[in-house]
Amino acid sequence: MANRINTKLKEDGKLLSIYFTAGYPKLADTVEIIQQLEKNGVDMIEIGLPFSDPLADGPTIQQSSTAALKNGMTTEILFNQLKDIRKSVSIPLIIMGYFNPMFQYGVEAFCKKCQEIGIDGLIIPDLPVDVYHEEYQEMFEKYGLINVFLITPQTSDERIRFIDSVSNGFIYMVSSASVTGAQSGFGDEQQTYFHRIADMKLDNPQIVGFGISNSETFEQATKSAKGAIIGSAFIKHLNGHGVDGISAFTKTIR
Amino acid sequence: MKTYQADEKGYYGEFGGAFIPEMLYPNTEELRQNYIRIMQEPSFKEEFDQLLKDYVGRPTPLYFADRLSKKYNTKIYLKREDLCHTGAHKVNNTIGQILMAKKLGKNRIIAETGAGQHGVATATVCALMGIECIVYMGEIDIARQAPNVARMKMLGAEVRPALSGSRTLKDATNEAIRDWINNPVDTHYIIGSVVGPHPYPDMVARFQSVISEEIKWQLKEKEGRENPDYVVACVGGGSNAAGAYYHYLDNPDVGIIAVEAAGKGIDTGESAATSALGKVGIIHGSKTLLMQTGDGQITEPYSISAGLDYPGVGPMHANLFTSGRGEFISITDDDAMNAGLLLSKMEGIIPAIESSHALAILECRKFKPEDIVVINLSGRGDKDLNNYIEYFNL
């Protein structure tokens, strides 16, 4: 069976992907949030596995992670919450988390569990492409998981080519040199970067993340990229409106 | 030959490496490609040595502690890092890194600090060089360490509170890393210990290696031999220890003793003894031993000594521990405080509480009368006076 991420990427149109932190606002919200997002036309979901020390994240995701851990979220609980998710949800699901919790769970056991549940891919910001390639790629592929790597405006062409060669889904294009967090718009610098990457004609499509917060930034980001990921802005919305406000949020994006 | 130094990729055995988000790759890569070359440039060496001599006050004495030796019936030497400018070994590293930053053309410095010792040492060298300095410090530590916060401010640094997580050292480190992600071009991050992603552990160890370089010739002068039987140092992240062990790491004749903070006791839940309580994992970009929950969340350590309550140890030390090359001992708050008082009364030296942990092993670890034991006295006790006052009702 083809991976749901690859199938989705072949569809026409731009993809909207949403990140949320599992266990936030409430421990048991996970399944409801995923179902609501699919119902409201989101194309792909990143389920954040909370970590005590999320060093690539800005204040919004940090706070949601701290809150989720306080609510009692663990890797085991998340897997339990997701065990029947494929009975009700068919869009691609990605787990995004830091390497240490996966390492403690056992990387192979983690991958196996993901396959059982129907998780399609992983994003692990602090597992560098070199280490992945040498130590984990075979294992991920054995369990049908797509691993997604980040690139930034500072990433050299040579390294982007390497990342492209190791990737088999999409490339997560970080919009600017920054941690996660909503910003108000993209300047010339970002446009230049977006064009530079588009001109490289990579094998893997790109999805832009970091700093996408509304329809305007979504539009800008997806002009040359295949899609965009919204994280902090969605979490802020959840914080104010709870799970019931999800349709109101997605309507503001497209 | 088996070596306990870092390999090319920054691994000490299975520990080390660079587990960093891609956003940090250009920053650490620039450093990785250049640090050894720069450190070997004659102009760099010359300026580094000059500053260590004229500004830091090196070489620091290797002092034979006569009364202490008699009491414990062995030969005890103290390496007096407490006499360094700013009061601890930390400045050896910050001098090295500020020169490195200049060579790399950086004009903005960031650092993390727990107790404030590394923050002060960083603010000091930034003042010396006229470079902008931002120090991240946990909100809780800012409240606990007011005198060092004031020092940093006097030295012209901006102290930014880390408000995330547990609001202590590990969170200050996270904030500094985030700052570096946000400022990849003009900023150099001066890490305060032999922790973090490659090349930091190796680079910091090299800057601190001046400690054992001096011990070698000083001991030769005094005892006619370069090698002591044991080198003892306290381990928070492990930088003073790395410096004290450095030139002895691959010499099996020299015993290596690492002293960690047991806090209120290893089994009390209030401890910082990473070798006893930690498991392999990833912290601040390095694969090493760290204190964590079964679920892989990093936990908050405890010690009366603010400089020892880091939830991990540098990868060099993780390897010394698991390979058996190093002997690891943990010392409680009470035993450390008493050792600090004892040194004050017997030798007229008031040690930092961190260093008191190293001294405290004399009570629990027997040495032979002919053994030469070098204890690295990493810092002086001025900063800890309030702690001593409270503890002993002085």
Ligand SMILES: Cc1ncc(COP(=O)(O)O)c(C=O)c1O
């Ligand atoms: C005097 C002194 N000793 C030791 C330490 C612990 O650090 P490290 O283990 O890196 O030497 C500190 C840290 O602040 C310190 O101030």
